[in-house]
Amino acid sequence: MPKRTHHAVYDLKYHLVWIPKYRKSLLLSSIEKRIKELFYEIAEEHDFEILAMELIPDHVHLFVSAAPRWSPGKIVGIFKTITSKIIFEEFSQVKKKLWGGHLWSAGYTLQVWKQSDRRNGQKVYQASATDMFRLVTSKNALIGGSG
Numbered sequence: 001m002p003k004r005t006h007h008a009v010y011d012l013k014y015h016l017v018w019i020p021k022y023r024k025s026l027l028l029s030s031i032e033k034r035i036k037e038l039f040y041e042i043a044e045e046h047d048f049e050i051l052a053m054e055l056i057p058d059h060v061h062l063f064v065s066a067a068p069r070w071s072p073g074k075i076v077g078i079f080k081t082i083t084s085k086i087i088f089e090e091f092s093q094v095k096k097k098l099w100g101g102h103l104w105s106a107g108y109t110l111q112v113w114k115q116s117d118r119r120n121g122q123k124v125y126q127a128s129a130t131d132m133f134r135l136v137t138s139k140n141a142l143i144g145g146s147g
Contacts, residue, residue, distance in 0.1 A: 012066060014072050015111040016060075017109040018059065
């Protein structure tokens with residue numbers, strides 16, 4: 001369903017994938033839980049909508065809707081910057097494992113949900129992020145790269 005701002009009607013959805021620095025398997029148990037909480041807090045604060053999310057020990061999948069004023073790179077930057085700062089403050093063991101001082105790798109992968117995907121839209125909304133990942137990669141998209 002399209003959304004509105006004062007100057008636009010939009011239906012933008014992004015499948016974003018990124019990895020922890022050095023592709024460390026850090027997204028487990030309490031860290032995974034805290035990052036999910038933070039993602040929802042960040043989304044609410046910035047008026048993003050998280051449609052699906054899955055954290056696998058060595059990468060993140062987010063399916064996000066955002067207003068056109070937010071570029072995909074800016075969206076990823078916001079999620080990475082805020083979570084990195086808080087996770088390093090709350091989980092000192094993470095900082096020890098990541099000797100370079102960064103939680104996330106510099107890159108990300110993006111798949112844009114297009115109007116032509118509408119026929120598959122219901123499947124995407126009902127699927128987990130992993131199922132969505134399989135759907136997108138089956139269309140020969142470049143997803144889950146090394147960041």
